[in-house]
Every structure is written in C-alpha cells, then in structure tokens.
Amino acid sequence: MRRSTDQDKRPAWLEIRPAPHLGGGDSFAQMTRSMLIVVGLAGLAGVAVFGLMAAIWLAVAVGTAVVAEWAYVQLTGGRVTATYDHAALMGLLLGLTLPVGWVDDAGFHPLGWAVPLIGALVAIVVGKGLMGGMGNYLWHPALVGRAATELLYDQQMHPERWVVLGRNHLFAAVPKPVESIEYAGWRISQLPADANAWVLRRPVEWLRQLADGLPAGDESPLTVLIRDHLPPWEDLLLGGVGGGIGETCTIALIVGGLYLVYRGYVRWYQPMSVIVAAAVAAAVLPIRIGPAASFDWLPGLQTDAGLPIGAIYVLYHLTGGELMLAALLFATDTVASPCTARGQVIFGAAIGVLAIALRLYGPMPGSCYWAILIMNTFVGLIDRRTKRRVMGT
Amino acid sequence: MLQHDGAASVPCVEAGQRVLAGQVIGLADSNDDAVPVHASTSGRVTGIVQVETPHACDVPAVLIEPDGRDEWAPPADAPVEPGDLADLTERISRAGVAGVGPNAPAVADVLAAAGRHGVRHVIINAMESEPYLTAEYRILADHGRLIVRTADLLANLLGAQRLWLALDRANRYLLGELRRLVHGTSVRIAPLRNKYPQGAVPLLVRGLLGREVPYGGSPLDVGAVVLDGCAVLAIAQAVLEGRPCVDRIVTVAGGAADRPGNYRVPIGTPVHRLIEYVGLRRTVRRVVIGGPMRGLAVSSPQVVTTKRVGAVMLLSEDQVVARPRGPCIRCGWCLEDCPVGLDPPSVLAAVETFRTDGAQHEEIAGLFPHACLGCGICSYVCPAGLPLADGLARARTLVSVRS
Numbered sequence: 003m004r005r006s007t008d009q010d011k012r013p014a015w016l017e018i019r020p021a022p023h024l025g026g027g028d029s030f031a032q033m034t035r036s037m038l039i040v041v042g043l044a045g046l047a048g049v050a051v052f053g054l055m056a057a058i059w060l061a062v063a064v065g066t067a068v069v070a071e072w073a074y075v076q077l078t079g080g081r082v083t084a085t086y087d088h089a090a091l092m093g094l095l096l097g098l099t100l101p102v103g104w105v106d107d108a109g110f111h112p113l114g115w116a117v118p119l120i121g122a123l124v125a126i127v128v129g130k131g132l133m134g135g136m137g138n139y140l141w142h143p144a145l146v147g148r149a150a151t152e153l154l155y156d157q158q159m160h161p162e163r164w165v166v167l168g169r170n171h172l173f174a175a176v177p178k179p180v181e182s183i184e185y186a187g188w189r190i191s192q193l194p195a196d197a198n199a200w201v202l203r204r205p206v207e208w209l210r211q212l213a214d215g216l217p218a219g220d221e222s223p224l225t226v227l228i229r230d231h232l233p234p235w236e237d238l239l240l241g242g243v244g245g246g247i248g249e250t251c252t253i254a255l256i257v258g259g260l261y262l263v264y265r266g267y268v269r270w271y272q273p274m275s276v277i278v279a280a281a282v283a284a285a286v287l288p289i290r291i292g293p294a295a296s297f298d299w300l301p302g303l304q305t306d307a308g309l310p311i312g313a314i315y316v317l318y319h320l321t322g323g324e325l326m327l328a329a330l331l332f333a334t335d336t337v338a339s340p341c342t343a344r345g346q347v348i349f350g351a352a353i354g355v356l357a358i359a360l361r362l363y364g365p366m367p368g369s370c371y372w373a374i375l376i377m378n379t380f381v382g383l384i385d386r387r388t389k390r391r392v393m394g395t
Numbered sequence: 396m397l398q399h400d401g402a403a404s405v406p407c408v409e410a411g412q413r414v415l416a417g418q419v420i421g422l423a424d425s426n427d428d429a430v431p432v433h434a435s436t437s438g439r440v441t442g443i444v445q446v447e448t449p450h451a452c453d454v455p456a457v458l459i460e461p462d463g464r465d466e467w468a469p470p471a472d473a474p475v476e477p478g479d480l481a482d483l484t485e486r487i488s489r490a491g492v493a494g495v496g497p498n499a500p501a502v503a504d505v506l507a508a509a510g511r512h513g514v515r516h517v518i519i520n521a522m523e524s525e526p527y528l529t530a531e532y533r534i535l536a537d538h539g540r541l542i543v544r545t546a547d548l549l550a551n552l553l554g555a556q557r558l559w560l561a562l563d564r565a566n567r568y569l570l571g572e573l574r575r576l577v578h579g580t581s582v583r584i585a586p587l588r589n590k591y592p593q594g595a596v597p598l599l600v601r602g603l604l605g606r607e608v609p610y611g612g613s614p615l616d617v618g619a620v621v622l623d624g625c626a627v628l629a630i631a632q633a634v635l636e637g638r639p640c641v642d643r644i645v646t647v648a649g650g651a652a653d654r655p656g657n658y659r660v661p662i663g664t665p666v667h668r669l670i671e672y673v674g675l676r677r678t679v680r681r682v683v684i685g686g687p688m689r690g691l692a693v694s695s696p697q698v699v700t701t702k703r704v705g706a707v708m709l710l711s712e713d714q715v716v717a718r719p720r721g722p723c724i725r726c727g728w729c730l731e732d733c734p735v736g737l738d739p740p741s742v743l744a745a746v747e748t749f750r751t752d753g754a755q756h757e758e759i760a761g762l763f764p765h766a767c768l769g770c771g772i773c774s775y776v777c778p779a780g781l782p783l784a785d786g787l788a789r790a791r792t793l794v795s796v797r798s
Contacts, residue, residue: 016695017681017715020785022688022771023708024526025716030724030778083721137722137779267726341727390736392763393597394610 033267033336034087040258041094041331047241047251050172052102052165053199056247059118060097066122067093074131082135092130093122095144098248098327099371100151103177104161105201110177117155121147141378142338145371152368160367163201164244171198187234188242204244205232205322206361209315212289212301213362222306224315235314238321249324259330268334275347276329277320279354284319285312287362325357328370338378345381345388353377397454398493398662398702404432406457410442415468417639420457423488430491430501430702433639434459435661437466447698449684449691450497456663456699470637477634480510480552490633491640493702495626496524497685502626509553509620516604517555518614519546521562521624522587522594525686528706530644531624533657535562536569538628539576545631547580553620558582559603563589591688592770596621598734611765625705640702645669649687650711651679660700667696669707680715683708688771718780729773729783735766739773743786749793756794764790 028036049056071089075082096118103112125147133139152159165177169189180197188200208231212223233243241251248255262268285302304312320326333339333353340349353373360369397403404421408414414434421432438461446456472490477483484503492502509517519542521531535542543560550558560577564570564586573584585603587593597608599621606617614621622630625644632638641662648655653674660669666682683690684698687708700707729739745759764787773783 016679016693018692018694019681019715019717020782020788021683021685021690021692021769022775022784023681023683023690023692023710023715024687025718025775025780027728027776028778029718029780030721033724033726033778085721135722137724336724336726339725341725341730343731346727389738390730390733392610392737392766393601393735394607394612394766395763 028265028267031087033265034085034091036262036265036267037091037331038087038094040261041091041098041248043258044098044248044251044254044327044331045094047254048098048102048247048249051167051241051250052247053167053177054173054175055112055177056102059100059102059113059115060094060247062115063097063100063118063122064090064093066119067096067126070123070126071130074127078131082131085136088136089126089130092125092144092147093118095331096121096125096147098331099144099148099246099324099368101159101161101164101246103165104158105163105165105179105181110165110179110199111158112176113158114155117151117158120154121151123147124150137337139337140381141375142332142335145332145375145378148368148371149375152366162203162207164204165199165201166242166244166250167199168193168197169242174198188237189234189240202233202244203231204367205238205318206324207367208232209319209322210361210367222304222311224301224304224311225306225309228311228314228318232318232322235317235321238318243322246324246327249327252321252326255326255330262330262334268330269343269346271343272334272339272346272350273329275350276333276354276357277325279351280325280329280358281316281320281354283355283358284316287358289362319358319361323361324368324370328357328374329354332371332374338374338381340381340384340388342385342388342390345384348384348388349377349381352380397448397451398430398432398491402429403454404429406443406455408440408457410440412440413462414438414440414457414459415466417470417641418468419471420459430488430493430503430640432457432662433491433641434468435641435663436461437464438462447695448701449693449698449704450701467638471639472634472637474635474637476548477552480506483549483552483630483634484510486634487630490629490638491702492626492629492633493640495623495629495703495705497689497691497703499623499703502622502630505620505622506549506553508615512615514553514555514615514618514620516557516559516619517546517550517553518559518561518599518603518619518621519582519624519627520594520596520599520621521560522589522599523563524592524594524623525688525690525706526591527648527708528646528686529648530646530657530705532563532566532569533646534624534628534644535573538631539569539573541631541635542624542627543573543576543580543582545627545635546582548634549622549627549630550581555620559585561585561587561594561599561603563587565589592734592768592772595734595768595770597766597768610763643700643702643705645700645704646706647673647709648706649679649683649709650714651675651677651709660704662702663699665697665699666693666707669700670696670709673709675709677711677713679709680712681708681710683710687714688775689769718777720781721779723781724779726778728776728778732772732776734770734772735768737764737767737773737787738762739783739787740781742790743781743783746786746789746793759790760794762790764794767791 067089075084125143129143129146165179177199179199179201181201288297288299302312356373357370402424408420415437418434423429438459441458445453487503645660653676681692767787771784
C-alpha cells in the first residue's frame with residue numbers, strides 16, 4: 003500500500019547516517035508539551051478556585067517568559083538556541099507559586115502585575131539564560147524567579163490571610179471576601195449574599211505554629227488545631243484553601259503527576275521519594291505540644307481517644323501547602339535533578355526532609371521551594387557519587 | 396573476494412571459464428582472517444571486476460553468469476566428523492567460513508583461540524542480535540538437529556564442561572522442539588527474555604555464567620567461548636555436509652519491504668537484486684546492511700553481500716525520524732538504559748572537545764568506552780537527538796584499551 007504519490011516524485015537517494023537508524027521515545031518538544039498540559043491543568047484548577055484574576059497573572063508570567071527568552075536570544079546574538087516552549091513552561095510554573103492577591107483590613111488587594119513580570123524576567127534571564135541556557139542551569143529557573151519576587155515583594159508574596167472563592171462563585175472575577183461568619187469548611191459553609199470569597203489562613207501556617215508552641219489545654223493541641231483551626235481535609239484535596247495559584251488543588255496535581263509517570267517522563271520514585279521522606283520527617287521531627295516549651299518527638303504516632311491524630315497531622319503536612327506541587331512538578335525537572343535512579347531518590351529524600359524541617363523551624367514560607375533550590379546546588383555532587391559501575395571494571 | 400579485514404583473496408579463475416557451485420574461485424592471501432572464496436552457483440565467469448561491499452570499495456570480484464543448473468563441485472573434504480580441533484579449524488577455513496558479524500573475527504580463529512586458552516563453557520548464541528532480525532530463529536527451526544549435533548561436537552573437541560544454547564524464550568514451539576532434540580546430549584537450553592541487546596556477548600556471558608567479561612577482555616577470560624547460531628550452521632555445513640560457505644540466511648525486512656522474511660542468499664548477491672526480489676511497498680530512504688540499531692547505511696544498492704551480511708534493512712521515510720539536535724536536558728534516560736552502565740553524554744562531551752593532548756586521552760579512557768556494546772540504545776532514547784552512540788564509537792577509536 004502506497005502512502006502518497008508525492009514520495010515517488012522525489013529523487014531517489016539514500017540517506018547515509020550513523021546507526022541507530024530508528025528513533026524511539028519522545029523528543030524534548032513532546033516532553034515539554036506534556037509538561038505544559040499537566041502544569042496547565044493545575045493552573046486551571048487555580049483559576050477555578052481563585053478566580054479569573056489568577057489566569058491574568060499566569061498569562062503575564064508566561065508572556066513575559068516567552069518575550070524574555072526572545073530578547074535574551076537577540077541580545078546574545080543568536081549564540082544560544084531559543085526554547086520558547088520551555089520558557090513558557092517556566093513562566094507557568096512560576097505563576098503557579100504566586101498568590102492571587104492578599105487581604106488586609108482595607109479589603110482585598112490584587113497581586114501587583116509587576117510580581118509575575120519581574121519573577122518571569124528573572125527566571126528566564128538570570129535563572130536560565132545567564133546560567134548557560136537550556137540544559138545547563140543549576141537551579142530551577144522558575145524557583146530562581148520566585149526567590150527574587152519573595153525578596154522584592156515580601157508583603158505581596160507572603161500574605162497572612164488569603165482569599166478563596168466560595169464554591170458557588172468559582173471562576174468569578176474579583177473576590178469580595180467575607181471572614182466574620184462561621185466557617186466550617188469550604189465545601190460545607192454557605193457564604194452570605196454580599197460576599198463571594200472566604201478569607202483564610204494557609205493550612206501550613208497553622209502547622210508552622212506548632213514548632214513555636216501552642217497553649218496547652220485539657221485536650222491534645224494537635225486535636226485542637228486540626229479540629230478547630232484547619233479546614234476539612236477534603237478541602238485540601240479539592241483546593242479550596244489558601245495558597246499559591248497552583249498549590250492547593252492536590253487532585254489536579256496528582257492526576258498530572260500520574261500522567262507524567264504514565265508517559266515515562268517522570269520516574270515514579272522521584273516524586274515519591276520526596277513525598278515519603280516528607281511524611282517520615284513530619285512524623286518524626288519534634289513539635290511543641292506539651293504544657294512547657296519542650297519538644298516532643300514522633301508526633302506522627304500520637305493518638306487521641308483512639309483517633310490517629312498524628313497520622314492526620316502528617317497528611318495535612320503533605321497536602322496543606324506547596325509540597326505536592328514541589329514534589330510532582332518542580333523536583334522532577336530533568337536538568338536540575340540527578341541523572342541516575344539512586345541519585346534521584348537521594349535528591350528527593352533530601353528535599354522531603356529539608357522541606358518539613360524548614361517549614362517547622364525555618365524563617366521563610368514556601369519551604370519546599372527553598373529545599374529544592376538548596377538540593378539543586380548539590381546535583382553535581384550527587385551525580386558524581388552515584389555513578390553506575392561500568393560492566394567489567 | 397574480501398570477506399574480512401585485511402587483504403582480499405586473489406581470483407584464481409579466468410573470464411570465460413565455467414565454474415561449478417562450491418568451486419574455489421579466490422585463493423586466500425596471507426593474512427590471518429583470510430579465507431578462500433567459492434562460487435555461489437554454477438555458471439560462466441564473465442569477468443574479474445571491481446565491486447563495492449558494505450565494508451570496502453574497489454574489491455576484486457569474479458562475475459559469474461549463472462546457468463541456472465546450480466551444479467555442485469565434488470566436496471574437497473569428506474563429510475566425516477573431525478578428529479581434533481586442528482583438523483576442524485583447518486577444514487572450517489578451507490570451506491571459506493569467515494567471521495559472521497561486521498567486526499567478528501574468523502570463526503576458525505575463535506575456535507583455535509578457545510582451544511589454546513581452554514574453555515569451560517561453550518555458548519551457542521541463537522538470540523537475535525537486533526530487533527527485526529529473525530534469521531537465528533529460522534536457522535534453529537530449520538536446522539535444529541544439525542545445530543545441536545554440531546554444538547555437541549564442538550564442545551567435545553574444545554573439552555568444555557558446559558554447553559549452552561541461548562535462545563529467545565518467546566518462541567514456545569521452537570523451545571519445545573529443541574527440548575526434545577537435546578534429550579541425551581550435553582546441550583543445556585537457556586531460554587532468555589529477548590530484550591535488546593540481550594544477544595550481545597558480554598550480557599549473554601553475565602546472564603548465563605553470572606560472571607562479567609573484564610574490561611577490554613574477551614569471554615575467554617572467564618573461560619567461555621560464544622558462537623553465533625549462523626556460525627555453527629556454517630561449521631556444520633562445512634564439516635558435516637562437506638559444503639563450503641557459499642550462502643547465508645539473510646533477514647530482509649524494514650518498513651519498505653513488501654515481503655520481509657529470511658532468505659537464503661548466495662554470497663555476492665547485489666543488494667538491489669534482493670530489493671527486487673522482496674519488492675517495495677514504500678520508498679526506501681535508507682538501505683542498512685545489518686540490523687536497524689547497529690547496521691551500516693549504504694549509499695548505493697549496488698553493494699554486494701558478503702559472508703558478514705546477516706541482514707538487510709529497507710527503511711522507509713516514516714521509520715527514520717531524524718531528530719534535530721538540541722542541548723542535553725540531563726533526563727538520564729541513556730544512563731538508565733545503558734546495558735553496561737556507561738555515561739554517554741560525558742563521553743560525547745569529551746570527544747567533541749577533544750584536542751590531541753594526553754590529558755583528554757586519560758579523561759576519555761576513564762569513561763571506559765570499550766565496554767560499549769555499540770547497541771545504540773543511548774541515541775535511540777535521547778529526546779534531545781544527541782549522537783551519543785556515535786560519540787562512543789569515536790571515543791573507542793581515540794583511546795586504546797588499558798589493561
């Protein structure tokens with residue numbers, strides 16, 4: 003069966019190329035396209051939960067990243083190859099870590115447009131271009147961009163109170179938040195008629211307080227915290243809690259991560275090592291839950307009246323913040339992670355432990371991103387120490 | 396006339412002379428690998444010409460116009476079992492059995508070296524060496540009894556304790572047949588999972604014997620000798636049937652081939668005749684001598700087959716995806732998939748920045764390029780389209796094996 007007659011009109015010539023003559027697996031462009039789909043899914047979930055404003059910030063970040071890539075290539079006189087799809091991916095990933103806005107006593111303030119713009123600019127020019135371009139950067143470019151915005155826009159990047167659209171107002175444009183009525187979980191509570199969004203604290207902010215010591219009452223502080231302050235866990239799964247645009251919807255992230263594993267672009271053990279190590283670290287690292295200021299180890303094993311409250315605490319650690327996003331989409335960057343399976347597991351485990359340790363005892367929010375940046379630094383070292391032995395040597 | 400490295404054999408017939416199949420038409424020159432060349436069929440010699448083989452050009456050749464009768468010359472050696480190894484190797488050489496692969500040493504030399512060295516294991520490698528190839532399967536299916544008998548004979552002559560027959564375990568029916576055939580012989584059947592490149596010699600030795608061939612060494616260093624199934628068939632025909640090496644089972648396949656399959660191809664057949672015979676269903680973009688992973692793309696279908704050609708691939712346009720080269724994205728797939736644990740991107744980087752000074756020789760040698768099986772998987776999986784296998788091949792030419 004002939005495919006087309008056009009082929010027959012071409013001059014008959016035979017290609018001379020070195021072996022192998024067949025190509026298998028997917029190209030870099032296909033990988034990046036799949037990543038864009040997966041990251042876009044998390045972004046879509048963020049737009050649903052935080053409103054169309056989130057889409058604007060994502061668009062600013064992506065647009066700036068692509069323009070910055072073009073400008074950088076022009077400035078360097080074409081010595082570097084432009085990878086626009088990768089630049090767009092970095093912009094989108096950066097956008098996912100940004101808050102949609104912040105709330106103070108005066109009301110809701112959208113994020114400044116300069117935040118995604120500066121962030122994407124730094125990500126592409128400093129994080130990617132100046133570090134040697136595609137394939138050569140040491141730190142994840144999107145996280146470099148985020149680090150810059152964290153330093154430059156402290157107030158906007160680290161709001162104390164966040165808004166989340168009410169579940170009847172998904173995709174609505176500008177949040178009109180309410181906070182004074184009783185909140186019993188995003189999925190359960192009804193908003194008053196004149197509001198369309200809740201004002202919430204980020205779940206991990208509550209968890210962070212455990213290391214500072216909570217006032218002890220008759221009940222276990224863990225129980226009090228989870229029952230009275232933290233949202234129900236299904237809200238964490240669905241994304242109806244405070245956080246960055248793409249951080250909160252755990253289900254979208256897990257579905258996206260599974261797709262990447264299915265396509266073979268991510269090995270399952272890489273994000274899994276981050277998650278498992280974080281769970282172990284959360285279960286082991288001490289928090290202050292006694293009456294005095296004493297540290298108690300192994301909070302993950304605590305029970306309260308038969309309820310495994312420690313396990314729930316660990317679960318909130320895993321899903322309450324940026325850990326899922328970081329483990330599934332940031333720690334799996336091919337360039338800024340080790341090459342061998344052993345190296346990737348070591349890398350992931352170190353990120354997981356560091357992320358929880360920094361979250362509990364560190365000064366900065368967004369601990370998982372900092373943990374990844376720190377471990378990015380050691381990728382070369384890990385690669386050198388986890389070389390495979392060549393057969394016969 | 397050139398079936399091996401070194402000097403070509405010298406034609407010993409003249410134009411106009413009638414030759415019979417199996418008659419010697421070229422005499423071996425002095426070099427070690429050289430073997431005599433026999434007429435593939437009966438016919439009239441129309442001239443001594445220059446032809447191109449896949450591995451050399453301007454090779455003297457005896458052009459025979461077949462008379463279609465395929466009359467055979469009386470065998471030079473009586474088809475009796477050889478008494479000792481020297482007798483065997485001499486008869487193998489006389490029958491014109493050369494190396495079976497592109498870089499393979501002559502079969503007789505392999506056997507002689509094994510005899511000198513002393514081996515405990517003889518491994519008959521009936522694993523297909525590459526995807527698409529099915530010649531080994533065909534040989535075992537058609538000549539199973541002969542292969543088993545010859546293998547038994549070889550093991551006896553070499554004084555080996557163990558005789559393995561490695562084959563693809565997916566061929567259930569063949570496996571059952573062979574189990575019946577080897578009953579009462581010393582052959583042990585080793586059904587292996589045919590995941591390319593399991594048929595590569597070092598992997599076979601490690602898989603069967605649990606020992607690694609030392610870097611830069613040969614299977615002899617672990618007391619084993621590996622013979623391909625097609626080599627055993629050639630030995631069997633030469634020694635037990637008194638029939639010199641005049642043809643070979645060749646897999647002709649690929650997306651452009653209309654009737655892909657295994658064909659008994661007389662040595663010296665031009666590739667375009669093969670193409671005409673199997674027919675084309677699509678435009679051929681690459682003609683590859685050998686398998687799709689390691690084979691050699693040739694520029695012209697005028698090349699003639701030699702004793703080293705076990706496969707011809709006719710690859711169509713949609714099969715040969717030439718991926719544009721991009722920067723390495725450190726995905727680690729090549730490291731993960733390398734069957735011997737090499738670091739192909741490092742080798743490629745070292746080769747591409749190579750300047751002729753000692754330091755870089757050291758650097759490349761430290762990456763052990765000679766452990767490379769040349770399987771091509773690194774280039775195959777690379778999403779950035781890097782010529783990794785090519786880099787490793789160049790590295791092997793730049794540094795010698797350090798003992």
